[in-house]
């Protein structure tokens with residue numbers, strides 16, 4: 635969902651909204667001027683748009699903008715929204731100038747004396763555009779022709795939002811949970827280790843954990859392949875990898891930021907792929923299985939794991955397994971066969987889910 639934060643009744647989001655409507659993604663408007671509360675998380679957001687409004691540096695908007703920047707949710711700030719965005723990127727402690735045309739210090743400048751952490755704005759089709767990182771844009775309206783000049787920027791922002799929607803949702807969800815991920819699942823360690831050992835990797839071999847999160851299984855993979863082997867963990871959410879590094883998991887293996895369906899590895903680069911809690915959340919599981927087969931050497935191993943049973947978990951949540959659920963035996967085994975894997979073992983026990991498959995020779 636695209637979240638728009640509207641500060642004044644007069645500030646119609648029409649130009650922005652029209653551009654974003656073209657993405658077909660749902661839009662939710664928070665009317666601050668009508669007393670509506672600014673959301674306190676970016677969960678479910680594929681973009682955040684903060685519109686113009688009166689001077690001030692409201693804490694809720696700054697907190698939401700900071701959360702969006704942390705999770706790399708695309709952000710568009712217009713007028714005051716652009717100033718708030720710059721303040722949030724700066725840490726939010728900078729002074730804030732009222733909207734008398736003067737830019738706040740350390741925020742959006744119209745001149746060249748920007749500091750290291752306050753990126754310089756530049757002209758795009760007549761509007762002042764500030765870019766922060768890969769996906770946050772601040773737009774200062776043209777004083778005479780506010781809307782037409784900004785249209786091109788809004789259109790390009792909408793294209794970026796649509797292109798990244800899926801990735802943004804994943805990152806927004808896991809960024810918020812990353813710092814406390816391991817605390818929530820303290821008892822799982824031995825079960826992850828036992829599952830990893832079912833891969834039966836040997837000393838000197840190469841192991842990959844896809845969707846590694848905080849890298850909980852990396853020590854067990856290192857244990858198997860020894861100091862001569864190679865261990866790597868791949869994840870799409872930077873905050874998960876940051877948490878992994880904080881826990882010292884970088885000492886057990888390489889931590890890579892990448893998409894499970896487009897791995898930055900050559901064909902046959904690893905002897906074993908481990909993945910926990912990922913496959914059934916991917917939009918195209920077969921695409922992922924095919925990519926994992928590509929990077930796995932012939933006779934290499936795939937191990938899919940979850941520390942609770944799949945069917946049992948569904949029952950516990952009071953929902954039936956959907957006919958197209960990718961982890962049911964009837965769906966997973968044909969998918970594996972079609973993507974270069976031979977199933978060696980499928981266990982959907984009450985206390986764990988475990989699938990072991992072997993890479994077939996091409």
Ligand SMILES: C[S@@+](CC[C@H](N)C(=O)[O-])C[C@H]1O[C@@H](n2cnc3c(N)ncnc32)[C@H](O)[C@@H]1O
Nearest residue numbers: 804808845846847869870871874893894910911
């Ligand atoms: C449920 S968590 C599991 C983390 C870890 N495997 C564990 O068991 O603790 C799923 C992880 O997959 C990552 N993820 C989701 N989609 C991904 C994708 N397309 N490519 C790589 N990682 C992805 C998330 O960022 C998250 O860290």
